[in-house]
Structures are given as structure tokens and as C-alpha cells.
Amino acid sequence: xxxxxxxxxxxxxxxxxxxxxxxxxxxxxxxxxxxxxxxxxxxxxxxxxxxxxxxxxxxxxxxxxxxxxxxxxxxxxxxxxxxxxxxxxxxxxxxxxxxxxxxxxxxxxxxxxxxxxxxxxxxxxxxxxxxxxxxxxxxxxxxxxxxxxxxxxxxxxxxxxxxxxxxxxxxxxxxxxxxxxxxxxxxxxxxxxxxxxxxxxxxxxxxxxxxxxxxxxxxxxxxxxxxxxxxxxxxxxxxxxxxxxxxxxxxxxxxxxxxxxxxxxxxxxxxxxxxxxxxxxxxxxxxxxxxxxxxxxxxxxxxxxxxxxxxxxxxxxxxxxxxxxxxxxxxxxxxxxxxxxxxxxxxxxxxxxxxxxxxxxxxxxxxxxxxxxxxxxxxxxxxxxxxxxxxxxxxxxxxxxxxxxxxxxxxxxxxx
Numbered sequence: 142x143x144x145x146x147x148x149x150x151x152x153x154x155x156x157x158x159x160x161x162x163x164x165x166x167x168x169x170x171x172x173x174x175x176x177x178x179x180x181x182x183x184x185x186x187x188x189x190x191x192x193x194x195x196x197x198x199x200x201x202x203x204x205x206x207x208x209x210x211x212x213x214x215x216x217x218x219x220x221x222x223x224x225x226x227x228x229x230x231x232x233x234x235x236x237x238x239x240x241x242x243x244x245x246x247x248x249x250x251x252x253x254x255x256x257x258x259x260x261x262x263x264x265x266x267x268x269x270x271x272x273x274x275x276x277x278x279x280x281x282x283x284x285x286x287x288x289x290x291x292x293x294x295x296x297x298x299x300x301x302x303x304x305x306x307x308x309x310x311x312x313x314x315x316x317x318x319x320x321x322x323x324x325x326x327x328x329x330x331x332x333x334x335x336x337x338x339x340x341x342x343x344x345x346x347x348x349x350x351x352x353x354x355x356x357x358x359x360x361x362x363x364x365x366x367x368x369x370x371x372x373x374x375x376x377x378x379x380x381x382x383x384x385x386x387x388x389x390x391x392x393x394x395x396x397x398x399x400x401x402x403x404x405x406x407x408x409x410x411x412x413x414x415x416x417x418x419x420x421x422x423x424x425x426x427x428x429x430x431x432x433x434x435x436x437x438x439x440x441x442x443x444x445x446x447x448x449x450x451x452x453x454x455x456x457x458x459x460x461x462x463x464x465x466x467x468x469x470x471x472x473x474x475x476x477x478x479x480x481x482x483x484x485x486x487x488x489x490x491x492x493x494x495x496x497x498x499x500x501x502x503x504x505x506x507x508x509x510x511x512x513x514x515x516x517x518x519x520x521x522x523x524x525x526x527x528x529x530x531x532x533x534x535x536x537x538x539x540x541x542x543x544x545x546x547x548x549x550x551x552x553x554x555x556x557x
Contacts, residue, residue: 144248163328164335169342172368173201175522176360178347178383179375180204182213182323182508183500185330185341186515187375187522189247192337194516195523200339201369203362205346209327212377212507215445215477217400217422217434219413220509221258221318222283225274228533228545229486230281233506235530236513237283237317243512249329251321252427258318261293261300261417261462263307271313278315286314297414301464307418318413320424320432326511350387356495357387373498373522378443378478380501387494392483392539393502394554396437397476399447401455404470405429414462421458431469433459437479437505439555447476479504485557486545489517489527490536498522499536504557 142148142161152159175191177184180202192198204210220240222233244251262268268287275285289311294302302309331341342364349361350372359368376383378395406429413424423433435455438447452474459466482488482502487510489500500518503510517528527534533545539552550556 144250163332164341167340167342169201169340169345169362169364169367172359173340174199174369175371175373176200176367176369177202177373177375178360179211179377180208180341180343181211181375181377182326182330182511183377183503183514183518184373184375185327185334186511187373187500187518188334188339188341189330189337190516190519191523192334192339195519197523198338200334201367202334202339202341203345203347203360203367204341204343205363207343208331208341209324212477212479213327213511214324215400215475216323216508217424217432218320218323218508219258219318219422219424220321221315221413222509223258223260223274223278223285223313223315223318224547225277226545226547229547230277230283232513232517232530232534233510234281234283235516236510239512239516240321241317243329247329247333249325249332251325251329253319253321255317255319256412256424257314257316258413258415259288259293259297259312259314260415261309261312263310263418265310267417268310275313284315284317286316288312288314297410297412299409299463299465300414301462304461307461312417320413323508330515347383347386350383352387352494357497371496371498371522373500373518375500375518377501377503377507378480380480380499382443384499387497389492389494389497391499391501394441394481395443396440396479396481396555397442397444397447398434398437398479398505399451399455399474399476400432400434401452401471401474402426403431404472406431406469416458416462419458419461421455421462423459423463430472431466437481437555443478445476445478447474479507481554481557483539483552483554484544484546485548485550487514487534488536489514489521489531489534491521491525492536
């Protein structure tokens with residue numbers, strides 16, 4: 142069934158009894174051409190593009206919980222392509238272009254809102270850094286505007302421009318950036334993949350990876366053994382655990398990233414705003430709640446919860462940028478498990494084990510990369526060669542010394 146205004150109207154006349162489930166709940170087959178481990182945004186997008194773009198529909202997506210229970214439902218919904226380095230900029234711009242046509246492509250309302258992303262700067266040195274990044278973006282055909290203090294004040298009058306420690310001098314604006322409803326992304330990709338014959342199997346935990354003669358042949362799961370021609374790992378914060386089942390050690394650490402939502406407010410923040418003097422970012426949801434976050438918790442963890450020290454740090458940065466936040470009540474918080482790579486950039490590559498493919502190391506950038514990550518991973522699996530925009534995301538770059546360090550802080554996962 143294709144969703145449209147007409148289908149909503151006609152089903153309303155019929156008592157809404159003709160709607161069908163968005164996707165099936167099949168039992169796993171004994172063998173698939175491709176098994177994707179991880180039913181988050183990247184895994185579902187990979188399955189969708191494998192079927193739609195490359196004609197490979199004998200695919201299973203295995204999710205150990207319910208669909209949307211991982212990082213795809215535990216983020217701050219921001220999309221952007223305001224990157225500096227050549228290895229990152231084309232990839233995230235490719236993702237942005239896919240976002241712009243996504244709802245029409247998979248026929249689902251993902252609530253794509255290109256409200257603009259503004260990065261504030263607070264010093265002359267930071268202004269020059271943002272100017273360099275904006276110039277690099279424009280050289281790659283990406284929109285960027287460097288705003289002075291008065292232009293930012295006109296756009297966002299509620300910021301603390303007189304802060305003695307962190308005076309706001311201006312900002313770098315990407316108007317095409319914004320937010321997307323995270324759950325709807327998972328639902329849309331799941332529905333699109335399912336309609337093309339992909340099996341989405343929930344509550345199916347992978348407990349082992351079977352290998353014969355140096356190549357993978359299938360996965361042991363809580364629902365039995367499933368044979369396959371290729372295995373694609375897209376397990377986010379659990380990438381190291383799943384890869385270890387195949388004897389593969391990854392240059393990744395798992396850290397918790399907390400996010401928060403406030404009580405509902407009247408329209409307040411029209412854009413996504415980031416604090417240049419500290420790691421804090423905020424936007425306002427369609428329900429009125431302020432959605433915000435900050436740094437990862439500084440210790441390794443697989444738990445979907447964080448600690449109070451980070452809560453205090455995030456609140457401090459938020460109030461420094463917007464003093465009126467001190468009067469707003471926080472309703473709830475949640476944690477996502479981030480697979481932090483050594484240089485802060487992702488990995489989309491074949492491994493040294495035959496027929497085992499890896500999509501991991503997304504750090505803070507996993508959600509905004511969802512469409513391009515899925516497309517490029519599907520391209521790699523189907524064509525056996527990397528997509529042009531993902532050639533820098535090689536697994537062996539750490540051994541070769543070709544780090545893709547966007548933040549320029551070195552090879553420490555907890556700093557990215």
C-alpha cells in the first residue's frame with residue numbers, strides 16, 4: 142500500500158480497517174545471500190539500498206531487540222554536512238542530498254526539517270577556523286555562510302552575547318542542515334526494505350559467527366543457525382563484541398553518549414544551535430521539547446545510560462549559551478552506545494576475513510550519515526568495491542597512518 146493523502150482519506154471513510162502492517166514478522170530462512178547484523182538505521186538502510194539499487198533482495202536483517210531500540214532511536218536527530226576534510230565532506234553531502242529526497246524515495250513521512258545548523262564562534266582564532274571550514278564546504282559545492290555577531294543576534298536574540306568568558310562573535314551557518322524524526326527513519330527504511338522482499342527479524346540475537354576455510358558461512362543466533370553468502374556487520378556500539386565472534390579485533394572503543402529532552406515550550410529555537418566554547422547542541426522538537434546533548438561519558442561502557450557528571454557538564458554549557466535554560470525542567474534523558482574510532486571517522490570496508498564486511502566507528506556522526514552509510518555499504522557488498530564518497534573510510538588506514546581526524550585531536554577515541 143502506498144501512503145498518500147488519498148489513501149488516508151479513503152481509509153478514513155472505511156473505518157481505517159484496510160491498513161496493513163508496515164513490515165512483516167517472518168521466521169528466518171535457512172540461508173540468505175546477505176545477512177546484516179544490526180537492525181538500526183545503518184543496517185536497515187543497507188538492506189533497503191541492496192534491494193532497491195542493486196537488486197539483492199534475499200537479505201535478512203537481524204536485530205537482537207525490537208526495531209528502533211538501539212542508537213537510531215537514541216540520538217538528537219541532527220543532520221548536516223558541514224565538514225572540513227576532503228574524506229568527510231563529499232560523503233556527508235551525499236548523505237544530505239539523500240535526506241532531501243528520502244521521504245519521496247521510500248514513501249514515508251520522516252519529518253525532514255531543514256531548519257539550519259548554526260555553529261557559534263567565540264574568538265578570532267575560532268572565527269578563522271570556521272571561515273576555513275566554510276570555504277572548504279563551498280569548494281565542494283556545500284552551502285555555508287559566515288555570520289557576524291549582529292547577524293546572529295538578529296536570528297537568535299535569546300543567546301548570551303555579553304558573557305564575559307565566552308562572548309559570541311558570530312557563527313557558521315548551513316541552512317540545509319536540520320533535524321529528522323529518528324524513529325520514522327527506522328520505520329521508513331524497514332517498510333521500504335520489507336516491501337522489496339527483505340526479511341527483518343526482530344528479537345534475534347547473534348551469538349556466534351561460523352567460519353570454514355577462512356571465510357564466514359553463517360551466524361549462530363537465538364533463533365538457530367542462519368547460513369549466508371556474506372555477513373555485513375552494522376552493530377554500532379556492539380561492533381567490537383560481534384566482530385570478536387569472527388576473531389576480528391577493531392580499533393574501536395564503546396562509550397555512552399547522553400541526550401536530554403525538556404518539558405514542552407512554546408516555539409523558542411527555530412534552528413539547531415551549537416556552542417563553540419563547549420560541546421553543547423540544542424534544537425526544539427515539534428512537540429515543543431528542547432532536545433540537547435554534549436560530550437560522551439569518558440569511560441568505556443555498553444550500558445544505555447550515563448552518569449550525573451555529564452548531566453552537570455551539559456547543563457552548565459547550555460546555561461552559559463542560553464541563560465533562560467536555567468528555568469526549564471528536564472523531563473528525561475537516555476544514552477546511546479557510541480562506537481568511537483581512533484580518529485573520529487567511520488569505517489566502511491571489507492575485512493581480511495572472506496565475505497565479512499564492516500560498517501562501524503560512527504562516533505557522534507551516525508544518525509546524519511544513515512542514508513549515505515546504507516547506500517555506500519550496499520555498494521561495497523554488491524560491487525566489491527567502495528563507493529567514491531567512502532574511499533577514505535578504509536579499515537587499514539590506522540596501520541597505514543592515513544587517519545581522517547576531523548577534530549585534529551589525535552588517535553584517542555574518548556576525545557572524538
